[in-house]
Amino acid sequence: xxxxxxxxxxxxxxxxxxxxxxxxxxxxxxxxxxxxxxxxxxxxxxxxxxxxxxxxxxxxxxxxxxxxxxxxxxxxxxxxxxxxxxxxxxxxxxxxxxxxxxxxxxxxxxxxxxxxxxxxxxxxxxxxxxxxxxxxxxxxxxxxxxxxxxxxxxxxxxxxxxxxxxxxxxxxxxxxxxxxxxxxxxxxxxxxxxxxxxxxxxxxxxxxxxxxxxxxxxxxxxxxxxxxxxxxxxxxxxxxxxxxxxxxxxxxxxxxxxxxxxxxxxxxxxxxxxxxxxxxxxxxxxxxxxxxxxxxxxxxxxxxxxxxxxxxxxxxxxxxxxxxxxxxxxxxxxxxxxxxxxxxxxxxxxxxxxxxxxxxxxxxxxxxxxxxxxxxxxxxxxxxx
Amino acid sequence: xxxxxxxxxxxxxxxxxxxxxxxxxxxxxxxxxxxxxxxxxxxxxxxxxxxxxxxxxxxxxxxxxxxxxxxxxxxxxxxxxxxxxxxxxxxxxxxxxxxxxxxxxxxxxxxxxxxxxxxxxxxxxxxxxxxxxxxxxxxxxxxxxxxxxxxxxxxxxxxxxxxxxxxxxxxxxxxxxxxxxxxxxxxxxxxxxxxxxxxxxxxxxxxxxxxxxxxxxxxxxxxxxxxxxxxxxxxxxxxxxxxxxxxxxxxxxxxxxxxxxxxxxxxxxx
Numbered sequence: 001x002x003x004x005x006x007x008x009x010x011x012x013x014x015x016x017x018x019x020x021x022x023x024x025x026x027x028x029x030x031x032x033x034x035x036x037x038x039x040x041x042x043x044x045x046x047x048x049x050x051x052x053x054x055x056x057x058x059x060x061x062x063x064x065x066x067x068x069x070x071x072x073x074x075x076x077x078x079x080x081x082x083x084x085x086x087x088x089x090x091x092x093x094x095x096x097x098x099x100x101x102x103x104x105x106x107x108x109x110x111x112x113x114x115x116x117x118x119x120x121x122x123x124x125x126x127x128x129x130x131x132x133x134x135x136x137x138x139x140x141x142x143x144x145x146x147x148x149x150x151x152x153x154x155x156x157x158x159x160x161x162x163x164x165x166x167x168x169x170x171x172x173x174x175x176x177x178x179x180x181x182x183x184x185x186x187x188x189x190x191x192x193x194x195x196x197x198x199x200x201x202x203x204x205x206x207x208x209x210x211x212x213x214x215x216x217x218x219x220x221x222x223x224x225x226x227x228x229x230x231x232x233x234x235x236x237x238x239x240x241x242x243x244x245x246x247x248x249x250x251x252x253x254x255x256x257x258x259x260x261x262x263x264x265x266x267x268x269x270x271x272x273x274x275x276x277x278x279x280x281x282x283x284x285x286x287x288x289x290x291x292x293x294x295x296x297x298x299x300x301x302x303x304x305x306x307x308x309x310x311x312x313x314x315x316x317x318x319x320x321x322x323x324x325x326x327x328x329x330x331x332x333x334x335x336x337x338x339x340x341x342x343x344x345x346x347x348x349x350x351x352x353x354x355x356x357x358x359x360x361x362x363x364x365x366x367x368x369x370x371x372x373x374x375x376x377x378x379x380x381x382x383x384x385x
Numbered sequence: 386x387x388x389x390x391x392x393x394x395x396x397x398x399x400x401x402x403x404x405x406x407x408x409x410x411x412x413x414x415x416x417x418x419x420x421x422x423x424x425x426x427x428x429x430x431x432x433x434x435x436x437x438x439x440x441x442x443x444x445x446x447x448x449x450x451x452x453x454x455x456x457x458x459x460x461x462x463x464x465x466x467x468x469x470x471x472x473x474x475x476x477x478x479x480x481x482x483x484x485x486x487x488x489x490x491x492x493x494x495x496x497x498x499x500x501x502x503x504x505x506x507x508x509x510x511x512x513x514x515x516x517x518x519x520x521x522x523x524x525x526x527x528x529x530x531x532x533x534x535x536x537x538x539x540x541x542x543x544x545x546x547x548x549x550x551x552x553x554x555x556x557x558x559x560x561x562x563x564x565x566x567x568x569x570x571x572x573x574x575x576x577x578x579x580x581x582x583x584x585x586x587x588x589x590x591x592x593x594x595x596x597x598x599x600x601x602x603x604x605x606x607x608x609x610x611x612x613x614x615x616x617x618x619x620x621x622x623x624x625x626x627x628x629x630x631x632x633x634x635x636x637x638x639x640x641x642x643x644x645x646x647x648x649x650x651x652x653x654x655x
Contacts (some may be wrong), residue, residue, distance in 0.1 A: 042630065046465045046540055047498065048496065050496055051486060060459070062460045087637075149458075182592075360418070
């Protein structure tokens with residue numbers, strides 16, 4: 001009898017142990033990446049790495065706790081490193097961000113991939129084009145990792161408090177309806193992560209100017225450098241940390257656009273197309289209050305200062321371009337800068353010259369005056385004393 | 386009557402004040418002139434800071450690189466990787482932190498050991514019967530032998546070095562390459578002829594073994610290391626003695642992940 005009851009109890013005990021193990025495992029993995037392939041067996045060692053054939057130092061170390069709290073923290077290594085089947089990893093391929101990574105996208109319940117963004121990106125000014133219309137010098141164009149890093153989830157701060165206290169209180173309310181705590185935490189982290197801008201205006205400028213200040217790279221694509229932005233009030237505000245200051249994204253990807261879909265101004269859907277500029281300057285519906293009363297005349301004004309293109313059309317000599325092939329820039333300048341704009345540029349140059357002479361003359365006269373006054377004082381002093 | 390020196394001393398503060406004012410005024414004036422008349426100089430500075438020029442020599446951009454870790458490392462490394470090692474083994478002065486580059490199969494794994502095992506441990510093969518030699522932890526910050534260390538999985542506050550045992554149980558770090566000689570070689574290298582460099586290198590490395598200690602020399606029971614003596618807990622010793630990676634290196638030319646752990650289809654979208 002006793003034996004029989006034990007026999008009955010045993011499966012329940014086993015089931016209970018399995019449940020405990022499973023639940024325990026689920027919670028213990030809160031700060032760990034789903035390392036089913038046991039990649040961390042080697043990759044948790046900080047000195048793991050080598051120099052590659054190009055001489056670049058490749059660090060193969062992964063801090064699992066940090067990675068688990070990053071935006072890619074719920075992915076297995078092979079979700080991105082597809083087809084990596086051998087040790088040593090001689091079969092490693094470049095990560096393709098359009099890969100389906102076995103995360104269900106909750107709105108459609110389909111497998112998630114960055115393909116939507118990549119398609120938009122390829123159609124944008126930064127895209128590599130297609131077979132029918134290839135872009136020259138595709139190696140100049142930024143890839144995903146040039147702009148994106150694997151950012152970490154950090155506790156959200158808002159008007160009711162900050163950091164973990166706010167997260168704890170909010171999550172407490174979430175857990176009421178969503179008992180799967182890890183899921184709720186991830187969802188909350190993702191949601192709050194997207195509520196804030198990842199980069200400050202200065203960081204945005206630094207990011208964009210990594211390419212757009214490179215005169216050689218720009219010349220290869222018929223562009224002038226973004227020095228033309230650094231001669232504006234917009235930049236002055238960003239530089240001095242003014243809140244609400246406009247960076248590149250504010251105009252080139254305002255509300256309703258994404259940074260992956262930046263288009264040339266000739267494109268009808270571009271926010272800097274003359275037809276869309278009033279909306280862009282007023283930034284309707286956005287958090288940033290820019291120029292709410294912007295008119296067509298205001299929005300039609302020039303935002304970036306005149307640069308190399310205007311100088312070319314106005315017939316001015318371009319400095320520091322001896323080693324650059326400026327033919328593409330010249331070609332684009334002819335279509336981008338009208339004769340009227342070249343005239344405005346010339347007038348502005350005269351005004352600039354006038355102020356240079358005025359300031360130089362004033363300072364020079366002041367110095368001369370001070371010198372003469374000093375000499376006269378010394379003479380007088382010498383005679384009396 | 387006040388002496389000439391006294392008069393001069395009295396006038397000195399006023400003179401100093403005038404002098405400093407004029408200098409500051411001149412500097413301000415020059416800066417203003419530069420800003421108004423030569424704005425391109427400022428722009429050039431910012432451009433140069435952003436992008437290394439193609440015209441630069443081969444090593445220009447290497448010298449400019451700051452810090453050991455790129456800021457945007459995708460896999461989120463931590464401060465341990467960037468931590469400077471005040472007393473690195475002298476070998477690293479020439480061979481760097483990733484000295485292994487030849488064996489495709491093991492180079493990264495061997496480099497993984499450089500964080501917690503000094504080069505001399507493997508590259509000067511000890512005689513197991515030599516009672517005058519042992520291994521000890523050396524604190525990374527102080528460079529002194531210690532028994533107090535923290536960490537795990539390659540992140541330790543100390544590093545294992547070979548030591549010579551002296552009278553009364555005293556221990557001294559064994560350095561197969563004399564640090565002073567190595568530094569002298571680095572300083573004099575430019576003056577040496579190629580043949581002299583070759584000769585100097587051979588002499589410097591005279592205590593370096595031709596057959597370094599390999600994975601399966603240590604990672605086995607009663608191997609090269611006495612892990613217990615070095616303070617590893619029993620569970621970890623079991624793991625170190627039976628580590629899967631050693632078997633993988635010893636048994637296979639190439640190891641293939643079993644497909645059973647490959648969940649689902651992983652193909653790029655078309």
